[in-house]
Amino acid sequence: MPQTAMPAMKLVIASPSPFARKARVALIEKAIPHDIVMDIPWNPDTAAPAHNPLGKIPVLILDDGSSVYDSRVIIQYLEAIYPEPALLPADPLQRVSHHQVEALSDGICDAVVLLTVEGKRKAKLQSRDWATRQHAKVDAGLRELARLLGENEWFVGEDMGLADIAAGCALGYVSVRLSDLDWCRAYPALAAFSDRMEQRPSFQQTRPVPQEIAEIS
Template identity: 35%
Template sequence: MADLIVRTSLTSPFGRKPRLAAFVLGLAERVEVQVADFFDETDSLRTQNPLGKIPTLVLADGSTLYDSRVILEYFDHLAGGGRIIPSEPAARFAALKLQALGDGILDAGVLRRLETMFRDEAMWSQRWLSYQSGKMNRALDALEAAPPSDTEILVGEIAVACSLGFIDFRLGDDWRAGRPRLAGWLDRFAARCPGFAETMPR
């Protein structure tokens, strides 16, 4: 029975992170996904999270947690700890660093998306778009040089997979060109990660 509610959209890459983590940790049956509209002033999201951002986790007692990184840590706690966030310091900080890289790709990609969503094309700042694309390309090159693990599914792998899925779904960049190791990693991750297909953006 679901006692946890994730307020998100079905296309949000940050919202996909806790949805995917729930499958990985065996918590999926406890998690209900409720679609939130952060543009709607009447949506209860704004009382659940004063920032009005997704994802927001609503607990059984009505209290809330946000953002995706906090929710993933809470899910790891519910699953006994040390499952997707290692307890050993070196492994823990390596996982958190990789998560930061994946989230950084998403941050830059979302800023690109917003620039083209909310401005007429004639008003797009090409300098801004290039700046954000530069961040993404440097991060993707770093991942090509050192792909994530093929054996573990930690917060870092989850974040990177969600960031690559977002690029495919929203931006259409050919990130695979010149990055065969990273492309191969995502294919293998998709095949072995519980919930990967179920959480695809749609």
């Protein structure tokens, strides 16, 4: 009997996006078959609004055409449908700790995205105060990540999980977008953690790649 191939889920991404990377890493760590759809959500021809009213990526498109967004919900969905290997522990308070690190890491990424987008606006529209505000969030976020990790191997408990994926993606993104920021010297244990994460196959396959985005007004 000929086997009918199951249609794979599709993940709409942008190649530099740390949020998309988080979802991609989860898919790879769980060995879930999927197809990648490349998008540039800042450009007028973006496909994102057809799948997410907020016009943001990542979006997971399921076999029935329905969408799951944003990266946090995508990971919850994957965890529910493909429980192994677990990215979240059973203990409810440990789960909260994972989500806290995820929120902190995503907040760092939000600030870096805003800085990147600000840099794409016409020079006369760019605000130095706004940039300073976002830089302060990145600095405070990195300081807190370093404090939470301490000298531990993983952020929560004894196993790699969501917190580590989220923090690893944020650190990789900061290194690419804010290459002048010498956070590795300030936080050597965090830098060693980032190196360990970048060596995982799921991270090696999802290195951030810059995209050409149109000027934003």
